Amino acid sequence: MAQQIYPLNVGVLGATGTVGQRFLVLLASHPYLRVHAIGASPRSVGLAYPKAVKWKQTTPIPKAYRDLNVSACEPGAFAGCKIIFSGLDADVAGDIELAFRDAGFAVFSNAKNYRRAPLDHLAVVRQQQQELKKPGFIVTNANCSTTGLVVPLAALERAFGPIDTVLVTTLQAISGAGYPGVPSLDIMDNVVPFIGGEEEKMVWETKKILGSLADTSTGFALRDEMRVSATCTRVPVIDGHTECVSVRFARRRAPDIAAVRAALSAYTCDTQTLGCPSAPTQAIEVHDAEDRPQPRLDRESQAGAAVSVGHFVLLVNNVCLGAATRASSTPRSPAHRDSLLSASGGE
Numbered sequence: 001m002a003q004q005i006y007p008l009n010v011g012v013l014g015a016t017g018t019v020g021q022r023f024l025v026l027l028a029s030h031p032y033l034r035v036h037a038i039g040a041s042p043r044s045v046g047l048a049y050p051k052a053v054k055w056k057q058t059t060p061i062p063k064a065y066r067d068l069n070v071s072a073c074e075p076g077a078f079a080g081c082k083i084i085f086s087g088l089d090a091d092v093a094g095d096i097e098l099a100f101r102d103a104g105f106a107v108f109s110n111a112k113n114y115r116r117a118p119l120d121h122l123a124v125v126r127q128q129q130q131e132l133k134k135p136g137f138i139v140t141n142a143n144c145s146t147t148g149l150v151v152p153l154a155a156l157e158r159a160f161g162p163i164d165t166v167l168v169t170t171l172q173a174i175s176g177a178g179y180p181g182v183p184s185l186d187i188m189d190n191v192v193p194f195i196g197g198e199e200e201k202m203v204w205e206t207k208k209i210l211g212s213l214a215d216t217s218t219g220f221a222l223r224d225e226m227r228v229s230a231t232c233t234r235v236p237v238i239d240g241h242t243e244c245v246s247v248r249f250a251r252r253r254a255p256d257i258a259a260v261r262a263a264l265s266a267y268t269c270d271t272q273t274l275g276c277p278s279a280p281t282q283a284i285e286v287h288d289a290e291d292r293p294q295p296r297l298d299r300e301s302q303a304g305a306a307v308s309v310g311h312f313v314l315l316v317n318n319v320c321l322g323a324a325t326r327a328s329s330t331p332r333s334p335a336h337r338d339s340l341l342s343a344s345g346g347e
């Protein structure tokens with residue numbers, strides 16, 4: 001394999017949005033990825049980034065982006081980028097991401113459009129490249145609420161065997177709806193007990209992520225035998241989705257609390273094993289205090305890359321672990337990093 005040259009140039013689509021802004025903050029200090037081009041809607045094209053964006057982060061716009069102009073989301077404008085991160089509105093992500101894939105880019109997306117594509121799986125990227133006889137591919141992040149849920153579920157299954165029933169009720173932050181999102185008169189002093197499409201996504205994506213690979217040509221196999229029931233609500237919190245979870249194990253009675261705490265604390269995720277720069281040091285933070293986790297106190301813990309759990313109420317930062325952190329989690333170890341990035345066309 002040819003020598004990789006670092007930093008690798010990357011592009012961010014939807015760079016002005018809620019997720020796009022997080023991408024730019026994370027990538028500004030990334031050890032071997034550098035933002036080379038950014039894209040957004042025709043409304044923003046041609047403007048310097050600070051003019052185009054309604055910046056909502058608590059830290060200032062990183063210097064590197066202050067003179068960067070927003071491009072149209074067309075492959076030609078991203079020549080020189082090895083990897084594309086997408087925080088595009090799902091209404092437009094489908095066609096745009098496909099155009100980038102067809103132009104040979106490695107696309108890592110947060111939009112829902114290709115989550116059900118059979119070959120949407122990091123483990124079958126090489127297969128996808130061979131089948132299509134092209135280097136480009138699309139891999140998607142899961143729904144943000146689902147992401148928070150599956151981490152502790154995976155930890156519990158690793159320790160106690162299969163789960164057959166999951167009941168979850170979410171209290172989701174308003175940033176999950178993008179910008180400007182839910183009107184203030186709907187959400188202030190209120191709870192909205194419905195988020196369009198979210199419950200279906202949580203049910204299906206949980207069964208996908210906790211499932212397995214069928215084989216490298218058909219992609220994933222769902223956990224069809226698992227019963228998942230989700231109720232999703234929107235609450236007046238800016239960032240951080242809280243989820244109240246109950247589970248039942250298929251082959252055993254409920255383990256005691258001390259064993260559950262130990263299993264959650266001991267869990268390590270793949271990004272930790274691979275040494276990704278934005279991986280958490282502790283994948284699941286188990287709280288002792290009865291009144292934790294709380295969004296305001298716990299969402300920025302480990303730069304938003306961990307899931308916080310206390311008496312199986314969990315908190316996941318929807319825009320970090322739920323979106324930008326996970327998509328940009330490339331491995332730190334040179335060997336792992338080079339093999340993953342070579343699939344992305346880096347050389």
Ligand SMILES: NC(=O)C1=CN([C@@H]2O[C@H](COP(=O)(O)OP(=O)(O)OC[C@H]3O[C@@H](n4cnc5c(N)ncnc54)[C@H](OP(=O)(O)O)[C@@H]3O)[C@@H](O)[C@H]2O)C=CC1
Pocket residue numbers: 013014015016017018019020039040041042043044045073086087088089090092093110111112142143144175176177178179180318319322323
């Ligand atoms: N917010 C969250 O917690 C999560 C979001 N997601 C998903 O990530 C994606 C981004 O979400 P979010 O950041 O919240 O959304 P926002 O609404 O905040 O941002 C959308 C982005 O898409 C761009 N865009 C809109 N229309 C077009 C167009 N016609 N051509 C090119 N670009 C366009 C916007 O550019 P402009 O500013 O110029 O209009 C903006 O940069 C969505 O698919 C969402 O479902 C996934 C997980 C979590």
Ligand SMILES: N[C@@H](CC(=O)OP(=O)(O)O)C(=O)O
Pocket residue numbers: 090110111112142143144145172173175176177195198201318
């Ligand atoms: N639906 C999530 C955010 C989101 O955009 O999810 P998805 O990428 O699955 O459409 C929320 O409202 O909090």
